[in-house]
Amino acid sequence: MFLKCKAFSYSELIGVCWVLANQFLREYLDWPQLVEEAGSIVPANARSLREGVEGILIMGMGGSGIVGDVVYSLSSERLEIPVVLVKDFRVPRWVGRGWLAVAVSYSGETIETLTCLNEVIRREAQIAVVASGGKMIELAEERKLPYVRVPPGRTPRSSFPALLLATLKILKSLGIDLGTPREEQIIEFLKREDTLKLGHELAEKLTGKIPVFMSSTKYYPLALRAKDEFNENAKTPAKTEVYPEGFHNDIVGWEAWFGPFSMVIFKEVGNTTLEFLKETLLGAGLEVTTYELSNTYVEEVIKWSQVVGIASVIVAKKRGLDPKETKHIAKYKEFVRRTNI
CATH class of the missing domain: 3.40.50.10490 (Glucose-6-phosphate isomerase like protein; domain 1)
Incomplete structure (x- = not known):
C-alpha cells in the first residue's frame, strides 16, 4: 500500500x-x-597549567572556528605568547608538550577538530575542550581534561556567544585572562x-x-x-x-x-x-x-x-x-x- x-x-x-x-x-x-x-556554566576539571606555556592552539571549524579568530584578535594586545589557529586536519609540527591546545566544536564530532585533538593528545600538549556533547566531551571526561559543555540543540553559528564565552571562561580558569566583560555587561549592550x-x-x-x-x-x-x-x-x-x-x-x-x-x-x-x-x-x-x-x-x-x-x-x-x-x-x-x- x-x-x-x-x-x-x-x-x-x-x-x-x-x-x-x-x-x-x-x-x-x-x-x-x-x-x-x-x-552560569562552570568549567569541569579546571587545573593550573604547567609552567612555561609556549603558545596556545585553537582548533575549530566553521561556526565554532570563528571563536579562534576572536581569541587571536584579543590575544594580540594582552598575551606575550602566540595564539595559532588551525582549521584543518593537521597540527603544525612545532606544537607539542609546551603548548595549550583548545578544541572548539559545537557538536563535539567535527572530524577535522577531532583529528587534531587526537594528535595533540599524542604529542602530550595541555588540552581543553569546548563542545555541547559528542566524542570530544566523552574524551574530555574519560581523560579528565578541562572542558565546558555549552547548551545543546542549536546550530554552531547560532551558538556563537555561548561558544565564545565558554572558550574565554575555560582559558581564564587555566590562568589565561583575556579581560573579557561580564555576561550582564554583554546582555545590557545587546539590549541597547x-x-x-x-x-x-x-x-x-x-x-x-x-x-x-x-x-x-x-x-x-x-x-x-x-x-x-x-x-x-x-x-x-x-x-x-x-x-x-x-x-x-x-x-x-x-x-x-x-x-x-x-x-x-x-x-x-x-x-x-x-x-x-x-x-x-x-x-x-x-x-x-x-x-x-x-x-x-x-x-x-x-x-x-x-x-x-x-x-x-x-x-x-x-x-x-x-x-x-x-x-x-x-x-x-x-x-x-x-x-x-
Missing part, C-alpha cells in the same frame, strides 16, 4: 520556508538568554539597540546583492563572521576584505567593478583609514553602509554578529529558502566519512 503525498505549490513551499526561517530566527533573537545561560530592526534594515540593503564585508584587522573576525552567515543562511556568495592590507590589492578591484555588490564597513570610531576607504568606494559609485563600533570589543563582535545573523535569515526568507539547511556541508561531511580522509 502506497501513501499518497500532496504536491505543494510554489506559494505553499515559500510559506513553509517562512515558517522554518521564523523558527530559526529565534535562535538569534534569544542571544541575551543564551549569554546568561553560558555565564533593536537588533531585529537593524537586521531588517541590513537585509533590505543586501537582498539581491553580493555583500562585501570590510573591517580593520582587529575586527576581521566580525567581517568573516558576517560573510559566513550570508553564505550559510542566505545561500549567497559573500566576500571579506581587511584593511589596511586591502589597500595593497582589493581596492584596485573596485576601480572598474561590475556586478550587484553592496559594501558593509565595520569601522571603529576615529579610524580615518576606513573613512578614506568609504569615500573611495562612494567615489567609485558603489553602495556603502557603515557601522560605527566602540572600543568594547567583545560586546561589539557579539552584537553585530547577531545583527548579521538576523539579516541573513531574513534574506533567506525573502528568497524562499530554509536558512538552517546546509546541503553542501552535509554532502562534504558524508564524503569525509565515506572516504575516511
Whole structure:
C-alpha cells in the first residue's frame, strides 16, 4: 500500500520556508538568554597549567572556528605568547608538550577538530575542550581534561556567544585572562539597540546583492563572521576584505567593478583609514553602509554578529529558502566519512 503525498505549490513551499526561517530566527533573537545561560556554566576539571606555556592552539571549524579568530584578535594586545589557529586536519609540527591546545566544536564530532585533538593528545600538549556533547566531551571526561559543555540543540553559528564565552571562561580558569566583560555587561549592550530592526534594515540593503564585508584587522573576525552567515543562511556568495592590507590589492578591484555588490564597513570610531576607504568606494559609485563600533570589543563582535545573523535569515526568507539547511556541508561531511580522509 502506497501513501499518497500532496504536491505543494510554489506559494505553499515559500510559506513553509517562512515558517522554518521564523523558527530559526529565534535562535538569534534569544542571544541575551543564551549569554546568561553560558555565564552560569562552570568549567569541569579546571587545573593550573604547567609552567612555561609556549603558545596556545585553537582548533575549530566553521561556526565554532570563528571563536579562534576572536581569541587571536584579543590575544594580540594582552598575551606575550602566540595564539595559532588551525582549521584543518593537521597540527603544525612545532606544537607539542609546551603548548595549550583548545578544541572548539559545537557538536563535539567535527572530524577535522577531532583529528587534531587526537594528535595533540599524542604529542602530550595541555588540552581543553569546548563542545555541547559528542566524542570530544566523552574524551574530555574519560581523560579528565578541562572542558565546558555549552547548551545543546542549536546550530554552531547560532551558538556563537555561548561558544565564545565558554572558550574565554575555560582559558581564564587555566590562568589565561583575556579581560573579557561580564555576561550582564554583554546582555545590557545587546539590549541597547533593536537588533531585529537593524537586521531588517541590513537585509533590505543586501537582498539581491553580493555583500562585501570590510573591517580593520582587529575586527576581521566580525567581517568573516558576517560573510559566513550570508553564505550559510542566505545561500549567497559573500566576500571579506581587511584593511589596511586591502589597500595593497582589493581596492584596485573596485576601480572598474561590475556586478550587484553592496559594501558593509565595520569601522571603529576615529579610524580615518576606513573613512578614506568609504569615500573611495562612494567615489567609485558603489553602495556603502557603515557601522560605527566602540572600543568594547567583545560586546561589539557579539552584537553585530547577531545583527548579521538576523539579516541573513531574513534574506533567506525573502528568497524562499530554509536558512538552517546546509546541503553542501552535509554532502562534504558524508564524503569525509565515506572516504575516511
